[in-house]
Amino acid sequence: MALSETLTKQGTFPTPPFSARGPLSVRLLDLLSAAPDGDPHLIPLADEALQAATDIVHDDDIQLALFLLYGLHYGSVVETDDAWEWHPSLIALRLHLEAAFEAELRRVVPVPALPEPSSAAVAAALFALTGEDSGPSLSRYIAAKANREQLAEFLVHRSIYTLKEADPHSWAIPRLTGRAKAAMVEIQSDEYGGGRPERMHATIFAGMMRGLGLDDRYGSYVDQVPAVTLASLNMMSMFGLNRRLRGAIAGHLAAFEMTSSIPCGLYSRGFRRNGFGQDVTWYFDEHVEADAVHEQIAGRDLAGSLAEDEPSLLPDILFGAAACLTVDGWAGAHILDAWTAGNSALRVPLVTGAAASAPASGSES
Amino acid sequence: MSDLNRAAPRIVACPNGPLLVRGELDLVTPEGDPIERKRRTIALCRCGVSSIKPFCDGTHKAIGFTTTE
Incomplete structure (x- = not known):
């Protein structure tokens, strides 16, 4: 295998390297272990899980189930028969879980007052929203205090999204038109390396994981992360895959980019x-510069233009931005709270030495 | 026929933020040596406090930089 391919090809697992978290994910993993056979009726099991959940965003079984269902569209989560991707039973299950997940997000996410549907006003409102100080900061802790074990834990959390960086928002490209689409493509092209696969952000992140002795294959650390970390990715997938939520995915990307440059500078300092x-800090150093560009495009040309062209989407643009801040705020607080209490932020400890003995990236597929 | 790679530069003066540059232009040091441009669209620092000048690093937001009169 050529060196460039070794560096840019993501390895996969023949069977899921993680465990179920309740009856629903047990059933799903069991179904996915074979090719489709009939039309399993999964809604009653989903209803039981939804009724048992006190908080859908933090519910392990429901969030893992959604993660598995979206994973069929992304690939590299469960290697299974491709026919499952559009199997009516699983699509029905996803829609059912999404309805409850979206309703819960709309209930708990505080959305600010709506600006005028002009590009300038929307960008200003998003910069104001994302500029509010939300208390203790994970990035400041990492810059000043985190040790090597904590840095590895941080990358484990980040890996759930970042090994698929930009993919959830790319679902939105054909669901947008005109100026908003051009802006989304301008940002995503940069995320994907501008034509150079070795500069693809997910690939740079994989290199950083290897630099810390971590396994960069997707799904290596699913067992280690809490439901809220899965919820963060599931939310993006839901916003991106549902055309009616294109306002939310545009707002989400704007908020994500607007809260990235300065924290990435602090993360780099901690490493x-x-x-x-620099071989390890490249990922964060790259994002200091890249996201200072992307936040300007995302605020005015993506979210702002979308609000001008489709004013009815304005509430969802602000909702998507606020949801990004809320859910990622919870995920960050989970890590910071554990560390400041002297604990690991992982659900299951990293196995000592497992990372060192893991095959190199791309050696299995 | 416009060729994207030879398009005249266009600079957007972002409110309270950097100068967003699209299109081709020569970015050089005072000696005329090229400054590496890692991406097609770049943001140039306007507030003066970026740690990666001439590029923007987002710090204008932390210092409350404004472009209004």
């Missing part, structure tokens, strides 16, 4: 403080 070089 350098622990002795890591």
Whole structure:
């Protein structure tokens, strides 16, 4: 295998390297272990899970189920028969879980007052929303205090989204038109390396994981992360895959980009403080510059233009942005709270030495 | 026929933020040496406090930089 292919091809697992978290995900993993046979009726099981859940966003079984269902569209989550991707039983299950997940998000996410549906006003409102201080900061902790074990834990959390960086928002490209589509493509092209696969952000992140001795194959650390980390990705997938939620995915990307440059500079500082070089900090250093560009495009040309062209989407643009801040705020607080209490932020500990003995990226597929 | 790679540069003065540059232009040091441009669209620092000048690093937001009169 050529060196460039070794560096840019993502390895996969023949069977899921993670466990179910309740009756619904048990059933799903069992179904996905074979080719489709008939039309399993999964709604009653889903209703039981929804009724048992006190908080859908933090419910392990429901969030893992959604993660598995979206994973059929992304690939590299469960290697299974491709016919499952559009199997009516699983699509019905996804729609059922999504309805409850979306309703819960709309109930708990505080959305600010709506600006005028003009590009300038929407960009200003999004910069104001994302600029509000939300208390203790994970990025400041990482810059000043985190040790090597904590840095590895941080990458484990980030890997759930970042090994698929940009993919959830790319679902939105054909669901947008005109100026908003051009802006989305301008940002995503940069995310995907501008034509150079070795500069693809997910690929740079995989290199950073290897630099810390972590396994960069997708799904390696699903067992380690809490439901809210899965919920963060599931929310993006839901916003991106449902055309009616194109306002939310545009707002989500704007908020994501607007809260990235300065934290990435702090993350990079934390890794350098622990002795890591530019080969490892490249990912964060790249994002300091890239996201300072993307936030301008996302605010005015993506979210702002979308609001001008389709004013009825304005509430969802603000909802998507606020949902990004709320859910990612919970995921960050989960890590910071554990560390400040002297605990691991992982659901299951990393197995010592497992990372060192893991095959190199791309050696299995 | 416009060729994207030879398009005249267009600079957007972002409110309270950087100068967003699209199109081809020469970005050089005072000696005329090229400054590496890693992406097609770049943001140039306007507030003066970026740690990666001449590029923007988003710090204008932390210092409350404004472009209004």
